[in-house]
Amino acid sequence: MNIGFFIDALITVVGVTTPILLAATGELVVEKSGVLNLGIEGMMLIGAVTGFAVTLNYGPDLGDMAPWFGGLAAAIAGAASSMLFAVLVLTLGSNQVATGLALAIFGIGLSSLIGAGYVGMIVPSFDSVFPDSLAGDPLWRVVFGYSPLVYFALLMVFAVGWFLNRTRAGLILRAVGENDLSAHSIGYPVIAIRYAAIAFGGALAGIGGAYFSMVITPMWAEQMTAGRGWIALALVVFSGWRAGRLLAGAYFFGVLMTLELYAKASGFSFLPSQFWAAMPYIAAVVALAVISAREVAGSEAPACLGRPFLPNA
Amino acid sequence: MSMITRRNLMKTAAAGLTLPALARSGFAAEPLKVGFVYLGAIGDYGWTWSHEQGRKALAEALKGQVVTDYVENVKEDASAIPVMKDLAQQGHKLIFTTSYGYMDQTIEAAKQFPDVKWEHCTGYKHADNVGTYNSRFYQGRAVIGTIAGMMSKTGTIGFLGSFKIPEVVMGVNAFTLAAQAVNPKITTKLVMIDTWFDPAKEAAAAETLANLGCDVIAQHVDSPATLQVCEKRKIYGFGYGADMSRFAPHAHLTASLDLWGPYYIERAKAMLDGSWKSDDIWWGMKEGLLGMAPYNKAVPDNVRAAADKIIADTKAGTYEVFTGPISDQTGKERVAKGQRMEDKDLLVMDWYVKGVQS
Numbered sequence: 001m002n003i004g005f006f007i008d009a010l011i012t013v014v015g016v017t018t019p020i021l022l023a024a025t026g027e028l029v030v031e032k033s034g035v036l037n038l039g040i041e042g043m044m045l046i047g048a049v050t051g052f053a054v055t056l057n058y059g060p061d062l063g064d065m066a067p068w069f070g071g072l073a074a075a076i077a078g079a080a081s082s083m084l085f086a087v088l089v090l091t092l093g094s095n096q097v098a099t100g101l102a103l104a105i106f107g108i109g110l111s112s113l114i115g116a117g118y119v120g121m122i123v124p125s126f127d128s129v130f131p132d133s134l135a136g137d138p139l140w141r142v143v144f145g146y147s148p149l150v151y152f153a154l155l156m157v158f159a160v161g162w163f164l165n166r167t168r169a170g171l172i173l174r175a176v177g178e179n180d181l182s183a184h185s186i187g188y189p190v191i192a193i194r195y196a197a198i199a200f201g202g203a204l205a206g207i208g209g210a211y212f213s214m215v216i217t218p219m220w221a222e223q224m225t226a227g228r229g230w231i232a233l234a235l236v237v238f239s240g241w242r243a244g245r246l247l248a249g250a251y252f253f254g255v256l257m258t259l260e261l262y263a264k265a266s267g268f269s270f271l272p273s274q275f276w277a278a279m280p281y282i283a284a285v286v287a288l289a290v291i292s293a294r295e296v297a298g299s300e301a302p303a304c305l306g307r308p309f310l311p312n313a
Numbered sequence: 314m315s316m317i318t319r320r321n322l323m324k325t326a327a328a329g330l331t332l333p334a335l336a337r338s339g340f341a342a343e344p345l346k347v348g349f350v351y352l353g354a355i356g357d358y359g360w361t362w363s364h365e366q367g368r369k370a371l372a373e374a375l376k377g378q379v380v381t382d383y384v385e386n387v388k389e390d391a392s393a394i395p396v397m398k399d400l401a402q403q404g405h406k407l408i409f410t411t412s413y414g415y416m417d418q419t420i421e422a423a424k425q426f427p428d429v430k431w432e433h434c435t436g437y438k439h440a441d442n443v444g445t446y447n448s449r450f451y452q453g454r455a456v457i458g459t460i461a462g463m464m465s466k467t468g469t470i471g472f473l474g475s476f477k478i479p480e481v482v483m484g485v486n487a488f489t490l491a492a493q494a495v496n497p498k499i500t501t502k503l504v505m506i507d508t509w510f511d512p513a514k515e516a517a518a519a520e521t522l523a524n525l526g527c528d529v530i531a532q533h534v535d536s537p538a539t540l541q542v543c544e545k546r547k548i549y550g551f552g553y554g555a556d557m558s559r560f561a562p563h564a565h566l567t568a569s570l571d572l573w574g575p576y577y578i579e580r581a582k583a584m585l586d587g588s589w590k591s592d593d594i595w596w597g598m599k600e601g602l603l604g605m606a607p608y609n610k611a612v613p614d615n616v617r618a619a620a621d622k623i624i625a626d627t628k629a630g631t632y633e634v635f636t637g638p639i640s641d642q643t644g645k646e647r648v649a650k651g652q653r654m655e656d657k658d659l660l661v662m663d664w665y666v667k668g669v670q671s
């Protein structure tokens with residue numbers, strides 16, 4: 001087992017983790033503002049199909065820049081689909097859990113409909129942002145050889161963490177999530193802030209979805225996110241709504257999922273394979289149980305999570 | 314003058330004779346409705362896509378006599394039963410359920426609709442109105458195993474499987490046995506990902522196999538993700554169920570093709586002439602249910618010749634990959650030298666041959 005082995009394994013882990021990290025980071029902001037958006041899976045798929053379609057259709061015109069436009073389109077599509085959820089939940093006051101689930105199902109269906117004509121096609125993936133000498137180097141590719149979306153994801157986690165904890169705007173967002181009525185009394189536009197947060201969450205979920213259709217496997221296949229949106233949701237809770245822990249948790253999940261594959265491929269079949277597949281979910285449940293015990297951490301969830309904001313009620 | 318002249322009589326008779334013809338077109342036979350229950354999306358370019366090609370072939374060949382319909386993305390759990398019942402209630406008289414995991418649901422639905430004929434793909438439970446049909450996929454595995462054995466430089470080949478069911482196990486074993494026949498030191502690294510379709514997980518599993526030294530990878534999952542990884546890593550792979558070379562022009566050496574059309578046409582014809590009965594069909598290359606895609610230009614002539622020979626001998630019945638001596642992973646001999654494994658043993662195969670690292 002030489003260094004090359006570990007580098008290859010790490011690269012696989014990063015590939016598995018990044019889409020979940022993107023979606024979870026977006027959802028972190030949404031939940032910090034007090035809204036529970038369960039529709040991540042749907043938004044990811046809409047982002048995936050849109051990113052793919054735009055890259056494919058504008059590929060000949062834009063050449064190398066096509067994937068970047070695709071990524072941008074995926075973000076916009078994800079944000080747009082989350083706006084549907086936002087209107088229902090914020091302006092019309094509908095139940096967040098039910099509406100979120102509906103968005104997930106809607107997204108799965110809509111993406112399949114849009115994508116029906118794109119099956120069997122391939123798109124070129126992103127060009128690396130680093131020069132080939134670094135990106136292709138056997139040793140340094142572990143740092144420089146990734147798709148731009150990987151660096152974007154890492155950047156976003158740090159940016160969101162910094163935003164939430166060190167800026168005034170982030171403080172206001174957290175206030176809206178902790179006590180919306182007080183924030184409203186002080187004069188902050190609670191609904192507008194939540195709209196912005198939901199849009200941001202949708203955009204990142206869209207980019208997370210685009211990672212599937214444009215980086216891991218540059219093609220479109222129905223439901224290709226295969227449940228990663230739900231893992232992202234569990235991850236936000238697992239992380240205790242903290243960006244730093246989100247990053248660690250995401251990579252923990254990624255390592256577990258990759259470990260499963262390595263264990264199987266190397267012949268460590270002392271555990272049934274289905275157990276390995278269930279590991280990330282089991283870990284999430286264990287973490288949730290620990291976090292939920294009030295003595296351990298108190299409830300770290302934003303106090304208004306999932307509750308509609310009805311100032312005149 | 315009387316109206317009953319010979320001319321008038323002839324005209325009336327001629328008019329009278331046309332009436333039955335007009336009546337027959339008015340009471341034309343209702344076309345036979347044939348339904349299909351699909352596991353995945355018709356656009357998966359793999360398993361379901363092949364069934365869909367078969368359905369289209371049927372609809373084309375028996376146009377006017379047969380009307381077909383399908384339902385996609387039907388999960389392999391209890392939710393499949395309402396889908397099947399719905400098809401039956403809509404008047405479909407012949408229904409094909411195209412995945413192993415629909416076995417119990419098909420039997421259940423068949424009990425409630427005894428006048429509907431059901432055909433379950435790759436299963437083993439029967440009833441008066443439920444038949445099964447299967448393809449000898451392992452014959453295709455023998456061909457690609459031969460190619461893999463000859464083209465692997467590391468001596469390690471990979472197999473990305475889905476579930477540990479006999480169909481998949483047969484595939485792994487046939488792949489390995491055929492490779493070992495050309496290179497006795499071949500080992501197969503096996504990863505089962507417990508799903509038929511998850512492109513990202515398939516890609517990660519393929520990368521893992523490549524990281525662990527495999528330079529040829531076969532798959533029993535429904536998306537071309539594995540081939541895309543093979544293309545990126547500059548190793549070789551094979552398409553499954555359909556020609557997937559568009560996804561990996563350099564890596565895709567060949568593919569096993571599921572050709573369901575002829576079977577569906579034959580069964581629909583059996584329905585139309587009333588000769589359908591519950592059967593347990595297991596066809597292969599000889600009957601035209603399985604084919605191979607064109608070879609990649611990277612496949613050298615001697616490898617092509619070896620693969621072609623396997624195909625020809627399989628069709629002739631002189632080659633059977635499950636011919637002894639075959640030992641399992643513990644070393645115990647399961648099949649004696651020269652003996653061919655029987656169908657009934659193949660259909661419940663749950664052990665891997667020596668050389669498979671699972």
